[in-house]
Amino acid sequence: MPKLPAPPLPSALKTPPPRPGEDNGKSGPVEELGRGGIAVVDWVDERTSLTGAARWLMFRKVPKGTNWFYTLGSATMFAFLNQAVTGVFLAMYYRPDPSGGAYESIRHITNEVFLGQLVRSMHRWGASVMVVLVFLHMGRTFFFGAYKYPRELNWVIGVVLLILTMAMGFTGYLLPFDQRAYWATTVGVNINGTGPLIGPYLSDFLRGGSEIGATTLSRFYAIHMLLIPGLMAALIGAHLYLVTKLGTTAPPWIKAEKRDELREAEV
Amino acid sequence: MANKRAKQKSKYTLDRGIPGAFEGETVTRRRFMTVTANGAGAVATAAFVLPALGFAIGPIFKRNGMSWQPVGTTDQFTETNYIPVIITLQPEIGDAGKSTAYIRKKDPAIDTDPADRDSPYIAISDRCVHLGCPVRWVPASERFLCPCHGGVYDLLGRRVSGPPPRPLDRFYTRVNGDVVELGPRYSVNSLLRRFSPRDPGEPLDGIGQYLYPSRPDAQK
Numbered sequence: 001m002p003k004l005p006a007p008p009l010p011s012a013l014k015t016p017p018p019r020p021g022e023d024n025g026k027s028g029p030v031e032e033l034g035r036g037g038i039a040v041v042d043w044v045d046e047r048t049s050l051t052g053a054a055r056w057l058m059f060r061k062v063p064k065g066t067n068w069f070y071t072l073g074s075a076t077m078f079a080f081l082n083q084a085v086t087g088v089f090l091a092m093y094y095r096p097d098p099s100g101g102a103y104e105s106i107r108h109i110t111n112e113v114f115l116g117q118l119v120r121s122m123h124r125w126g127a128s129v130m131v132v133l134v135f136l137h138m139g140r141t142f143f144f145g146a147y148k149y150p151r152e153l154n155w156v157i158g159v160v161l162l163i164l165t166m167a168m169g170f171t172g173y174l175l176p177f178d179q180r181a182y183w184a185t186t187v188g189v190n191i192n193g194t195g196p197l198i199g200p201y202l203s204d205f206l207r208g209g210s211e212i213g214a215t216t217l218s219r220f221y222a223i224h225m226l227l228i229p230g231l232m233a234a235l236i237g238a239h240l241y242l243v244t245k246l247g248t249t250a251p252p253w254i255k256a257e258k259r260d261e262l263r264e265a266e267v
Numbered sequence: 268m269a270n271k272r273a274k275q276k277s278k279y280t281l282d283r284g285i286p287g288a289f290e291g292e293t294v295t296r297r298r299f300m301t302v303t304a305n306g307a308g309a310v311a312t313a314a315f316v317l318p319a320l321g322f323a324i325g326p327i328f329k330r331n332g333m334s335w336q337p338v339g340t341t342d343q344f345t346e347t348n349y350i351p352v353i354i355t356l357q358p359e360i361g362d363a364g365k366s367t368a369y370i371r372k373k374d375p376a377i378d379t380d381p382a383d384r385d386s387p388y389i390a391i392s393d394r395c396v397h398l399g400c401p402v403r404w405v406p407a408s409e410r411f412l413c414p415c416h417g418g419v420y421d422l423l424g425r426r427v428s429g430p431p432p433r434p435l436d437r438f439y440t441r442v443n444g445d446v447v448e449l450g451p452r453y454s455v456n457s458l459l460r461r462f463s464p465r466d467p468g469e470p471l472d473g474i475g476q477y478l479y480p481s482r483p484d485a486q487k
Contacts, residue, residue, distance in 0.1 A: 098360040098361070098363045098364075099359070099360045099361035099362075099363065100361055100362070177363065182363065183399075183400060186398070186399040186400070187398040187399055187400065187415070190398045190399045190466055190467040190468050191398060191468065193466040193467070193468055193469060193479075194468035194469060196478045196479065197478060197479075197480070199469075199479065200465070200466055200469065200479055200480065200481075200482050201327060201482060203466055204326065204327045204482050204484060205323070205324060205326075205327055207326075208326040209326045209327075209329065209484055210464070210466075210482065210484050210485045211356050211357050211364075212363070213357040213360055213363070213364060214357075214359070214360050215326055219323075
């Protein structure tokens with residue numbers, strides 16, 4: 001494949017050449033600040049070569065026919081970032097204690113902490129929003145045929161991300177440790193146990209024993225906070241890298257133009 | 268056989284033509300260093316991975332030490348009705364570790380099944396064996412009803428209607444003086460034969476007991 005030229009800077013970001021006759025660039029305080037900012041970026045760039053990568057990620061070519069459906073992937077990532085940030089702040093107040101502490105800490109967050117109800121609700125509703133967006137994004141990718149060669153690996157990573165999203169929902173549901181959380185998790189783990197031969201052992205591994213107890217809550221908390229977010233961040237990084245490297249596809253209704261050699265002579 | 272031996276390389280690096288070889292060398296310095304460094308890395312990784320894995324998988328093998336707990340006096344229970352009592356399944360976590368059991372004095376006329384041989388009282392667990400919701404005893408219809416998916420059990424805990432695959436679990440009981448005590452849990456199949464405790468959703472008839480084996484941390 002021929003190497004494409006480096007992505008160009010859009011004209012809005014190029015510094016305009018100085019006009020003849022005026023003093024070289026207006027030297028007001030705003031321009032001073034701008035020059036200072038550029039100096040900082042240059043300092044970092046000389047030592048890391050990051051601006052090349054940033055340009056490659058941001059200023060890339062997209063095919064004709066790109067439409068609003070293509071925003072669903074970014075929307076999902078935005079929902080994930082929302083969950084991550086609200087989750088971090090919830091974790092500052094939450095206590096994974098099964099003998100009442102978990103429920104009490106959630107009550108405290110909702111009723112007494114400043115903006116606690118908002119942050120908790122954003123986290124809870126954000127989870128539903130993320131699942132909906134993930135499915136819409138998956139549907140868009142499927143119906144536009146964007147899983148075909150050479151993007152098969154990207155599709156597989158996407159499916160793994162879907163499963164991890166479901167697992168986040170499942171483990172996070174138990175954390176308030178109220179009646180709904182407890183019984184929903186009981187039913188979910190028991191459904192897992194109906195798989196023959198290894199089902200019962202998997203259920204025990206999830207629960208940390210034969211009954212839901214202290215181990216279960218701690219286990220779900222660690223999986224929800226540490227294990228799956230780490231895996232998801234890594235896989236989202238891989239997913240984005242592949243999208244940038246391979247480019248996006250045109251929607252299926254855009255047909256490729258005939259090559260000149262094949263075009264019959266126009267009358 | 269002769270072919271293989273003819274192709275077998277000499278163990279001396281000198282014969283194999285590896286540069287830098289000296290007389291009598293079998294393992295090159297490069298190979299030795301590589302294997303040692305990778306081996307040390309493997310040992311170091313195993314040093315933190317294996318304990319962590321054991322930590323995560325350990326609870327599967329830990330024996331649950333549910334001991335006998337008192338649930339009431341002998342004059343509180345009758346042969347004709349189930350009385351609910353609160354029992355502790357998991358100590359030390361407060362209300363989340365508690366559950367309900369239904370207790371009835373054994374009636375030799377109706378409780379003739381193998382499961383009832385040793386128990387002076389019949390203690391039925393409130394855990395629905397479909398997916399684990401708590402069932403309740405309705406005296407008027409003499410049925411246990413599960414609110415989640417419509418499982419119905421009869422006086423002996425056997426399935427009458429709905430999705431449950433086997434009868435309700437029971438607990439061992441004994442009498443200590445005039446105090447009735449509740450012991451570990453056990454599961455029964457539809458002929459009311461005793462088995463080690465299984466999770467909800469797992470049938471025990473026929474091939475079921477092998478398809479869904481008992482786990483080490485469930486009591487025998």
